[in-house]
Amino acid sequence: MSSNIFFDPVFLKNLRRRQIKTTLVNILLLAASSISFISIVVIVGSLVLESSIFFGQVSITEFITGTEWTVLFTPKKFGVQPLLVATAITSLIALAVAMPVGLAVAIYLSEYASNRARKPIKSVIEVLAGIPTVVYGYFALYFISPNLLMPLIEGIGVHSALAVGLTIGVLIIPIVASLSEDAMYSVPEDFRQAAYSLGARKLDVVFRVVLPAALSGIFASIILAFTRAMGETMIAAIAGGFRVYYSWDPREAMQTMTAFIAQVATGDAPHGTIEYQSIFAVGLLLFLVTMAFNIVALYIVKRWQVRY
């Protein structure tokens, strides 16, 4: 009997049912995946909605260009620059720490370390990444500030942008290290061998062949580390001091955007007051800045990544 299974009614009925189930599950999974998109929309939406109350009373120009932020006091001034400068300083100091150390670790792990040394060193770096930021804040306030900074630097206090910046720097070393190492690891071995065969020293191979080839990934890792530093809250709240102060002097205690949000959110909670709504305005600014940088990083990776 020429029985083609596709003509068997029982099989066909089951097939239909299975197809429907598959389609249903497909829709379900699709819906779940859209949560990621919906989340971003919701984040932007709530921030914009909540800060619209703020911007109804404060002009965007005053917000961006003003240099005094006295939202919690009277008379109220709404220039966000002191907070912005504080965030910028701490993040830049953090980068100044994490870039050399992170890159060095990455280069060492990728090009120089023996196979046996690689595992434990990587694990230690992973540990750095896993430590909660409150612990880092504790570290900044009770170790870095009193033992390292105050004895060595004239005119620095317990709270300072330097303490915050250095500690955040340690926090983001793993980001630079692991992403850069991945980038360097994916440079084909052929490149290195070709360079060696031309008589290059290891120094040349690493710094003139591998590094340039991995540059896009390294650059992206630096940007991502930078945005992570900008978004860091607990370290800034514990070791930075709640003091709005417009200065580029890292020895001063100054409050970052994130620390300001933390201060107000834990202080009073009444919805609708200008003090409360200001945290959404600051939050929106922080979100836009970090998102802009992140998108640039993603773009760099996509566009400049040399495919091998």
Place this chain on the structure above:
Amino acid sequence: MEKSKGVSSTFVGGVVVALVVGLVLGLVAGPSLFGVPPQTITLIQTVTREVGGAGAVTITATPGPTTVQLAGSIEIDGSSTVYPITEAVAEAFMKIHRNVDIKVGISGTGGGFKRFVIGETDINDASRPITKSEAEAAAKNGIEWFEVPIAIDALVVVVNKAATWVDCIAISELKRIWEPESKVRLWSDVRPEWPAQPIRLYGPGPDSGTFDYFTERVVGKAKASRTDYIASEDDNVLVAGVERETYALGYFGYAYYPEAKDKIKALKVQDDEAGGACIEPGDETAKTFVYPLARPLFLYVSKKAWDTKPHLREFIYFYLENGPAFVKKVQYTPFPDHYYVKALALIKSGIYTGLYELTRLKNENAGPR
């Protein structure tokens, strides 16, 4: 992926899972195993406190007519100055009445009032009296309340122990340092003989009643202050800052001072506008309000909470019954003993006004009006 030699990973995983499970089980089973005893009302409860450095204090909780199990929650927020007292009382109360849950926040007097006037909290700790606008807001929201003075605070101005150049500071000098748009940056800007070092200022944030009181008393207008100081609603942060920096200057409620006495120094304050002398903060000078920065501390109780929550009433009775002991324990200055007795009697008889006038009565024979 290399296979790991040595300890089998199953074993490691098993141990780890066992640890975590054990941790959790231990916690869940903890109450019955490690003795959180069932609720009993005993004749004498001993509460030992270390805050303020003094030794043990015995608080007697006499079992009232309440053999009824008290249960429910009380939401308290407000001043970080009043907080140590309320926290101590709440802790002791919860040890006796295990089904009562009291949460105490430290949003600051102003922040606490913002929640109080919309009915979010039952009691507000306040280091200053309620303002007209706050009272109006409460009335608008239908929140009735009454005021219970509970202690006197000698607000201290502190410097680091190593700041040997200063011992007494005048109100006018404090004003020059703290007023808005102040030009004072160095110690020598205040008095030329002082060091030419930047003053690192610490103080409560603008939601704090301490801030309101200080600015009103020293600068002359409530909430008028320079803004470039290190602010915190948490007085512990202020203590920590002044403790560690030689050129720091800060102000906060007295309770946070004794613990750090070996590292910080409370300045004598001179009310030079009134021709006064340098007065040291302390019990005696605060009680008589001779110390220029002595101020009363209050509880504000929501009438609705009072009427609907028997456990809250018991809490307030407990507070007033043991007031002097707790206040002394926390190193504030209590009102005269007879005030607490009279206030308790007044409240129990259903009269909720005029408690502040009671604090002014000179002797215990004067009756309440």
Place this chain on the structure above:
Amino acid sequence: MAGTVLEVKVLSRRDRLKKILDIATPVILAIAVFIAISAVAALLITVVYQGAGRLSLNLILEYPSANPAEAGMRSAFLGSFWTVGLSALVSMPLGIATGLYLSEWSSWRRFRRFVEFNIANLAGVPSIIFGLVGLSLLTYGLGWGRSIIAGAFTLGIMTLPLVTVSAAEAVKTVPEALKHGAYALGATKLQVTRYIILPRSLPMMMTGAILAISRAIGEAAPILIISGLLFIRRDPVSIFDRFTVMPLQIFNWVSRPQVAFQELASAAIIVLLMLLLALNASAIAIRYRFQKRLVL
């Protein structure tokens, strides 16, 4: 300008410099690595030195107190347990579903790229922003209050990228041969997923979930926004209860000047780190255990 194969005895100044650098470089790099490691070591040693004396079971059995000798972080411990546990219930189904979709089910390349883009962006959003949005949307918008469930959903969405990425990776490790063989035999996508993909990728997905949980346990900023700073002396009984978490309790104690509280904070940090270590070790153990089985 690389040197030639023929090594010339007389080296130019530049080449001599390079030769020195060539030998010096690994040393310099090793020093940098040493700096990184000593930073970790300094941190851990400081914490252990201050806190080891204060460790006791009471730390998780007792409630916080004004008296540091009596204080513990029971309410924070349970709060973390409830909140993070619940957040895993949120992030795991969503993350695994998204991971499956991205790696196996999606047929529209554009949409897949779009989702990946959004996941990458979500991963880069500062944690405090999640707290703000959670406060606005869940606490006030939906009226959930400053409760465990608001915190849980906030943490859940925050850790979603982590779970998604590891789920997607997990699905990708299933050998193509197996899947294609099954399809060739007429299996539907659902059957392949159920019988072939999930059993093999579940361990790696679990690893991803555990990593997400580790991340969520250590997060203080979003919970700070949603819950505020609280002195709680009660076990949570419902998901609508107010709560606090371990990192916040540590934050509370760190802010106090009394040495006794510093010790308490360090001890609490040790407990937290031990917990994280246990979690990470179990993640690694799971990975090794099931990796050995992966034949084919």
